[in-house]
Amino acid sequence: MDFSWTEEQLAFRKAVVDFAHKELNQDIIEEDRSGSFSPEKWRKCARFGIQGLPFPEEYGGSAADILTTVLAMEGLGYGCKDNGLIFAMNAQMWSVQMPIYSFGAADQKRKYLPGLCRGELIGAHGMTEPDSGSDAYSLRTTAQRVDGGYVLNGSKMFVSNAPVSDLAVVFATVNPARKMWGVTGFIVETGTPGYTISRKLDKMGLRTSPMAELVFQDCFVPEENRLGPEGAGSNIFNDSMEWERSGILASHIGAMERQLEASIQYARERQQFGQPIGKFQSVANRIVDMKVRLETARLLLYKVAWLKKMGKPTVMEAALAKLYLSESFIQSSLDSIRTFGSYGYMTEFEVERDLRDAVGGALYSGTSDIQRNIIARLLGL
């Protein structure tokens, strides 16, 4: 068993951290307060190569393997305090770019992937509906076959990146009676008649990642924009979720490391009762727990990335990683606030924002409840 990274991989992680420190940490408090997405930071990340990391060079990517990609996203989470920006990029990489790359026709890959990798296009992913969340395949959006394509009717809820998106990968059923086997994927471009991006949704955290509802009213989508075969949508969605669960939380590892270092530094400097607060066991033990959580979460993440690289099934491991990393980030964020005390509760110290951002991780890409359901099933329960 070899846990080491190559010098090149570590140098790349450092380059990502340096880039993030220098380019991505300005104005976050104000952008978070106003719920503003920064197109400039998005383009900077694309120029650096973040969005294209795991995709082939012919599509504008840099063909990094999954382990290197995970390490780079970890570095991004460490260097960049804007969790919303990182989440928005992850939402596109794993749920828009990856399904187009894995299931798209050659023309679809050539048309969309280079722009998405270079930051010229922004993609959204529409699966959840007002009445279907965890029970994803009970969706009601329909795709009726017509001459030359399909007519979509329905709506998609809680769609990340939607307000700024140029295209969306959306799922609709071509045959409700077939349940999951009727679900079919489509690529819908913004501006398509009958397709509207509805009200922007305000939320608790990840505020720099914009979210909205998609509405389809007799929206004609040409056949060449169908993603994969009819009825393959559930498999496309499952595959996307497995990638997302494997990769979307890598930045949490970096963020937890950042929280740990800040907490240690503060516990050494902050004096109460004539000594640094880190000398009090209640404080020290809490920080030790943060360290244990960080390292165990990191092992789960690396294992699932390694399995992906080996081409092995990762259903159980992806669910374990998603559950543990998301819950760990929430707990680590709470522990940070407790260590910083009232200062940690103040917006200007940029400690409390992590907690608001972390809560979303227990909901998106399958809630913690759903991850536990998956794990329980695979355990034979």
Add this chain to the structure above:
Amino acid sequence: MDRKIALSDYIKQEVMRNPKANLDDAEDLFNAGILDSLAILQLVAFIEENFKIKIPDEDVIFENFQNLNALASYLETQKAAE
């Protein structure tokens, strides 16, 4: 062991949790509520590991997984193509 029998045994044991269950080769695995999306992922992993047959993502469709007969027939074609 015959692939169809191995598949039937696996589904009865790991999905239905009842090794003595009756499972007809033509029984619709979806309408009978036997296979759901998670069970499909388990089944694909089982096939790839035990039969050494790679199932491309685009082949995971209703027609290939509807019942044991359809699945065995698909795997035969896929094995021959490899």
